[in-house]
Amino acid sequence: TVEDPTKPLILKAKLDYLICSADECLPASKNIELNLPVGTPEKTQDAALIEDALKNVPKKTPEIVHVKNVEFIENDAGNKILNIKIHDPKLTKDAAIFVESPHKMFFDLPTITPLEEQGSFTIAFPVFLDELKKLAPFQSLVDEPVTITIVEKDRAYSVQAVVSAEKPSWLGFITIMILAFAGGFILNFMPCVLPVLSIKMMSLLKYSHGHEHQVRAQTLRTAGGILASFMTIALTLMTLKWMGTSIGWGMQFQQPLFLIFICFVLVLFAANLLGLFEFQVPRIFYRFMDSDKVHSEHLKDVLEGVFATLLSTPCSAPMIGTAISFALSNGSIQIFLIFFLMSLGFSVPYILIALFPRLLSFMPKPGPWMITLKRVLSLALWGTVLWLLFVLVTQVGFKTTFLIASGLAIFYALLWTRGKSPKQQWIGVLVVALFMSSSGTALTVLGLTTPETKTLNGTWLPFDLGLLQRSIKQNKLVFVDVTADWCITCKFNEGTVLARTVVQNYLSLNDVVLIRADWTSPSPTITSYLKSLNTFAIPAYIVYGPSSQTGTKLPQILTPSIVINALEKAKDTQPSSSQ
Template structure:
């Protein structure tokens, strides 16, 4: 009996062992796509070449990306295991489809994708050839999700190759969609500056254009052109011409490669692969304009924004504004606000409490609306700006540093400037109390705007492609969110009664609050030094000294004798001149001529440029880019707690990662364009380009050493 049982178990084990490769080779449901690895032969001969293919059956409304994903995205890839015992070629990519989204343009596929590649069988192959690895891809709808699936493909080795009829339809699907080589010639004319003309001469293309056409579009293999704009179409007897917009800072003077697609109204698609050489427009290709869209016309993005989309933006902005209250750069100003709120605890006039909360809300909202308006105007004028742009000007930074310093002196009791400025020691029932609350709100919002915290980075990046009205609505929500905690005390005065009662301790607390202000002023000086050099720091410190001298002169010479009439205006004039003079001097200084301080990029990484990124990637090195600014506190926290730690630096060295720093402390148009390309309006932004991959991994705004190490070791 035991012998029979042993034979039965052995037979079961043998059956399971023979079925295991078959089970591994089955399609895998990775979540939003079914992934499979197939071959066009059932058996292959030693020394022969056959084709494999990665196939994706994609869920409804989801899509994956072409080898150049466009404005965002990542293309599918296969990462082979060591067990793979054959040489494989590159994917043959079917012609992509345009995928517009909120002012951006991506390229990719929906429903189904088959990516064929060649496989070389070794001359001495026997048994079977084995392909095993991991398929990775980014799949998107309204959100994007990275997915992966283990793939496994064993193909027996035989004396002669045997075609696989079961996969013939899949390879035929790909063959019908892979672009054919151009049968004529293509030329890219850059003589008109940023507006390029791609002209294509081809008999086959002309035949395709004679049918009913839905659109014609050129899909570039790189990022020399802007992906989103409409491509103006003209045609003639010889072919066609498309108007392309250069991506500033990325355009070149050499060849332009890509795929040209002519899509018919009957869903047919004619696609050619071409490389356009520099030259003049080919005669007979641009005789007359054609009234059809090229790809998918990108309409005004404000028209694309649905009511639900706008409500989503507003909700995210409201939450982001609330979170701004926790940002380090806002806390010193909130200390000032807290001082005023504590005085409310002992006040019985509820109308004064409401007025205090209302004017603080108006101050915050006013600042955000002004910033949003300026941002919209600058964007409309073609400037690359984002949140925090006001701190990119040395004059603004110097003025803010002096203002914070003066407020600190006031909190220390060195002098009193009354309730018209900060509502310190004032009667809350007086009108001046509202003015103080309004000013506090203005200051808190102005300093807090550069802190692009959670819920803000991606929102403002997409938001700034919208109309000025949408921008102002969302900035209004940002302001309301930031002001809400203190405004609630004003709108519900009963909450104030739960606060501690005022007393002698308030004077000591007021003085304590001065020290965070002094630290904030020192931080702003470091920002100023990175922008305009040590000379600007010396100038601002000298101005601060002159202001203190003016205050001292005002206090010591303000007796009852006749000299007070002379000393007081002189002291005020000295203090005012000391405040204004460095702002005027720095406003007339070009940032381009200012030195980069030792605290900038080279102190902990190599200086970023698009050319340097290209060169490093051509060498096959992975690249990590830190888009930062000295005025961005979140950036500096990430720098100290993560990017400069020995653990991260050791991982960079071990994986041969090039570490580049794009310092946006001073205005830099190239950095602004790069941020916009990745859907960001401000810093921080962290990109990691794995070796040999076209598109980067975008990391979150809050970093940790483990996250960085895992990213560089697994990609």
């Protein structure tokens, strides 16, 4: 609406467009301006041109035309393609076809290929990779709406569609399901979860002789807690995806409140191992249930399953990243199915014990050694608390983390002093004071003076899209490491592979640009970058070079040979051909 119709109106716009020849397209940009004077409009010398152009404005999509699907895929050479399958009996190879997307993404000239079905075609648009490219290689169109305009001869029309990720074959889908199940099983033996599994197996030993029904009940309740937790995570991710929020595996560890909650839960379990208290069912439940059938152990069994699931999320076992990336890049059914299979794989140890309780007979008989093991496992949980506190230093700073550590110490002291004599309670107060002072000193040394990560040829550079694009344009070798302080697998790879002398020497001799994307805290830029790679879990490692302009993803578990071979392939002077 014009605010003041008595004054001239000036319209300004910025026009981004492509200048195309028969062989190539070049992006261009121009600022345009139109002055509309006050009064009755008069035809200008351009009126005829405007009328002719209006005749070519796309009309309503003909009834005989329909878009089957639009996929954002990656070909064998690693180049990104917008693949459109359309049914239009009148379409010819001479048609001018345009794609408009929410992002400033340019496309090269399309390839039109007839399909077996009469009147159906595949239109493949390579993402524009000219030296004037903008953000094309780092954006994804998955779940985004696009407008497809087709102009030829005496007709022009536009049609809208939502882009989907590339759908694997049935064999590929079955492979993904197997990976999800196997990855869930392997999670049991990752350092995040192994203490919880050990605690559960130890608690079952008291039923190992003649109490098979108790063993079955306990393990099935824990498996139920795991299943319920995974399904809750899946439902949450489906809801967030439906709302348009960026999602990923382990993203809850970016939230300080979640880390604080996990710290208190860990302290609670550590105190339970040391016999400071027993899990009790809240009294309010007795109003609704038969108290004879409600036992504190039941709640503890379920909570152990929930607890194990929460601790598993910062771990990326082999195969987990592939399965999760597939699930989160597809629809709700795939998300639900993949997370169900992961929970099933994660529950295998408990299900096996439930099916074959006599397996416990192969474990040592209960004895004094269990008290020692409980103390060791308690120390493992305290070690996890300390690790999470270091993560919190990165997220909320030293002072806030110190207050959180003090709160944890007071919480543990309250549990320890329950039922103790006044003298023992005073001892507890002194222990808390000592813990607060020592933790403050430790966090000062390790938290406030965190050393910068070094390599032999310089520092890791913070993630920056502009830096990445310039390095690719200059045909440099680039290694991108997407990591987080709470990602145990990331730290394992950094310490055992990336820090190895053979890898460091190679990086130095080849002047590899090292870029580290720190996802410890929420970062929309890094999240978008991961989404463009169709990756929703970390660690993520991507190599760029003259023959890998759009990037080559590496496995989540690295070896020196994997890193070096990928970089060697990327620096090949013969660039990969695009389709």
